[in-house]
Amino acid sequence: MMHRFAFEALDRTFKDIIGVDLPFVGKVIIFGGDFRQVLPLVHKGTRSQMVQASLVNSSFWKDVRILRLQQNMRSINDPEFSEFLLNVGNGEQPSVVEDMIRLLSCMAIPWEGEESINRLVNEVFPNLESHVNDAAYMVERAIITPKNDDVDVLNEIIIKQFTGPERIL
Known part of the structure; x- marks a missing residue:
């Protein structure tokens, strides 16, 4: 996950070059990833700073159309792990200590x-x-x-x- 400033700079560059005041000058841009899993890296940053650096806080985010994948292809042959990932991503996996979860015994x-x-x-x-x-x-x-x-x-x-x-x- 890249810092939102990188995408905002790209957006401004397109606007400066082409002169159209639409997000990414109306071009289709595909962003891939799972915002539940990885936040942008902010060197020595706090959790709040990492969340603030996320793409979802970008000026153009209101114009983004979200498409959700239906099947996790990486864990298709491991339904237990797939369920675990979904629970972690949805915030449903019980925490041991603040921000720490217990891994499944088969993973540890x-x-x-x-x-x-x-x-x-x-x-x-x-x-x-x-x-x-x-x-x-x-x-x-x-x-x-x-x-x-x-x-x-x-x-x-x-x-x-x-x-x-x-x-x-």
């Missing part, structure tokens, strides 16, 4: 130190050593984390499982 690995990290990696990348040159295997899997420090730790653990000499390009 109990914390047992570094062993838990290794278990996570092995769960997402089973038999990694036999798939190191398999691009399809790699692009079908991901571990997502909100902090770059965690990404660095996971990358190091995963890369250590690759066989052969290391090459830095």
Whole structure:
């Protein structure tokens, strides 16, 4: 999700170039995303600042026509996860502490130190050593984390499982 200022700047640029005073000079613009899931990033911003930066607070939002998808294609084969996502998005998932929800037990690995990290990696990348040159295997899997420090730790653990000499390009 981008800051609304980026879209408002694009809108003003179109108006300046073409000289038509309609949102995006009357052109059809398609915005994709789920505002319930991801707010724009405001560096060191408060929750209020992130909400204020959202596209729904843009000057042209009153002219946006919202179309809703009927089926979550990413979780079509996992109805439990699909239901969980809907509950989170609709604010119906019970919170443990303010702004924190409990994940489903099938989505969580109990914390047992570094062993838990290794278990996570092995769960997402089973038999990694036999798939190191398999691009399809790699692009079908991901571990997502909100902090770059965690990404660095996971990358190091995963890369250590690759066989052969290391090459830095």
